Amino acid sequence: DGGITQSPKYLFRKEGQNVTLSCEQNLNHDAMYWYRQDPGQGLRLIYYSQIVNDFQKGDIAEGYSVSREKKESFPLTVTSAQKNPTAFYLCASSIIQGAKGQPQHFGDGTRLSIL
Amino acid sequence: KQEVTQIPAALSVPEGENLVLNCSFTDSAIYNLQWFRQDPGKGLTSLLLIQSSQREQTSGRLNASLDKSSGRSTLYIAASQPGDSATYLCAVRNTGGFKTIFGAGTRLFVKA
Numbered sequence: 001d002g003g004i005t006q007s008p009k010y011l012f013r014k015e016g017q018n019v020t021l022s023c024e025q026n027l028n029h030d031a032m033y034w035y036r037q038d039p040g041q042g043l044r045l046i047y048y049s050q051i052v053n054d055f056q057k058g059d060i061a062e063g064y065s066v067s068r069e070k071k072e073s074f075p076l077t078v079t080s081a082q083k084n085p086t087a088f089y090l091c092a093s094s095i096i097q098g099a100k101g102q103p104q105h106f107g108d109g110t111r112l113s114i115l
Numbered sequence: 116k117q118e119v120t121q122i123p124a125a126l127s128v129p130e131g132e133n134l135v136l137n138c139s140f141t142d143s144a145i146y147n148l149q150w151f152r153q154d155p156g157k158g159l160t161s162l163l164l165i166q167s168s169q170r171e172q173t174s175g176r177l178n179a180s181l182d183k184s185s186g187r188s189t190l191y192i193a194a195s196q197p198g199d200s201a202t203y204l205c206a207v208r209n210t211g212g213f214k215t216i217f218g219a220g221t222r223l224f225v226k227a
Contacts, residue, residue, distance in 0.1 A: 004158075006158075031213075035217075040124075040219060041219050042119065042204065042206075042216070042217035042218050042219045042220070043159075043204075043206075043217040044217075045214055045215070048213060048214075050213070056213075058214070059214075088156075090158055090159065092159075102164075103149055103161040103164045104149070104159075104161070104215065105161065106151075106158035106159040106160070107158050108157050108158045109156070109157065109158050111156070
């Protein structure tokens, strides 16, 4: 089945450590996104990518980094500079070409906590 | 700056009741509005997407309406069931940009 796979489901970070969250999609979508969700708040955009080897900062990019070396993959690294990383992280993808109104499809998320 | 608000934050209803969830947005220059469902600890599932030129979309027991001029959308759920219990989020995609702005959601509990 086509879809978006995020791993791991749960992740723990020690202070000063960088951790990487995986996101893979087999939907052949051009665009991919990373969101952060905190309790009682809407999703906030961290980074997005419209094409391989290109990505743009979202609203809360500080302390995060991404890469887009393959169309199917958009990993997110939470660096030690992110002082409050505890949250639920969601990856999404969508079609772009000539279809700005296409829906986003989401993975099942990764819950990151501090040890 | 686009802001999306969902009221109420939480709602509890008895099984079988028809209900309406509300979403409002401050900037009417949107490409589309999307309603999602989120189960606890899970990702978002797209329910309905309304393009800016449309007034409503229907899928089964769900009907979503869009009034761009007033900055409002409603999600109508007919004959609610315990399986409808989840958080419902609305999100708007602005024109002139690539971002989607999400509301904080309405947490729905349908009692058997």
